[in-house]
Amino acid sequence: MIMKKHLKRKPNRSKGGDFGIYFVLVLFGLFMAFPLVYAINSAFKPLDEIFVYPPRLFVQNPTMDNFQDLFVIMNKSWVPFSRYLFNTFFITVLGTAGHIIISSMGAYVLAKYRFPGSRVFFSIVVTALMFNGYVTAIPNYLVMSKIGLVDSPWAVIIPALASPMGLFLMKQYMEGIPDALLEAAKIDGAKEWSIFGFIVMPMVRPAWLTLMILSVQGLWNIKASNFIYSEELKTLPYALQQIVSGGIARAGVGAAVTLVMMIVPITTFIVVESNVIETMASSGIKD
Secondary structure: OHHHHHHHOOOOOOHHHHHHHHHHHHHHHHHHHHHHHHHHHHHOOOHHHHOOOOOOOOOOOOOOHHHHHHHHHHHOOOOOHHHHHHHHHHHHHHHHHHHHHHHHHHHHHHHHOOOOOHHHHHHHHHHHOOOOHHHHHHHHHHHHHHOOOOOOOHHHHHHHHOOHHHHHHHHHHHOOOOHHHHHHHHHOOOOHHHHHHHHHHHHOHHHHHHHHHHHHHHHHOOOOOOOOOOHHHOOHHHHHHHHHOOOHHHHHHHHHHHHHHHHHHHHHHHHHHHHHHHHHHOOOOOO
């Protein structure tokens, strides 16, 4: 009887309170969606609507001229548009895949093994989270220059493999895996690589999907102009930035460029967004 009464118990919350919570959530949702809606509409606006005052959120006379002008300009370049696109995809795919693999292997060792200096090493990783790319740009350049990788895609890919955010997220999430499960797998004869690949990685899928979002967002939008000098090796964001710098006449093209650069990160987020909240909730500092 006590259990039945407990199950029938309703939350101590009024309908007015529920309405207030949902109303605030809707307001925040609209506020966060506003830049995305504005960017999408601006990409299809003719020039007269882009410069109209006061600005309009929704396009009145949609047109594809901005995208046509963009591809015409890109096709007139001596480096094909497909080459810029390939360079960006090459850096993004290899950098993201390598970052996930290396971070996962390092996190597995830190989370499930104790060795001299492990806590100190993880403290260094946490400290490294405070430094952004502007702080580490000069040291990265000096290292890449010493090993002869400047003016190549590897000058961007290799530093991306060592981002501390990936190691931190993966290590914190892997600590939630029961040690007894791994010990049982070892008793059954599973090798270390089998345990890592077929037990640990599927269990931390939300973590590496979240890491994939962060890595794709960072690498897809990187210009890499400090490391890559050859025009045929430059990335798509750099080429599109040069187009946008053409002035007011290319404002419509600039809006189209913004939408083009948003497509891949947003698509990646939509595909794996269901795992983001779960990962972030499980990745607090536990040491």
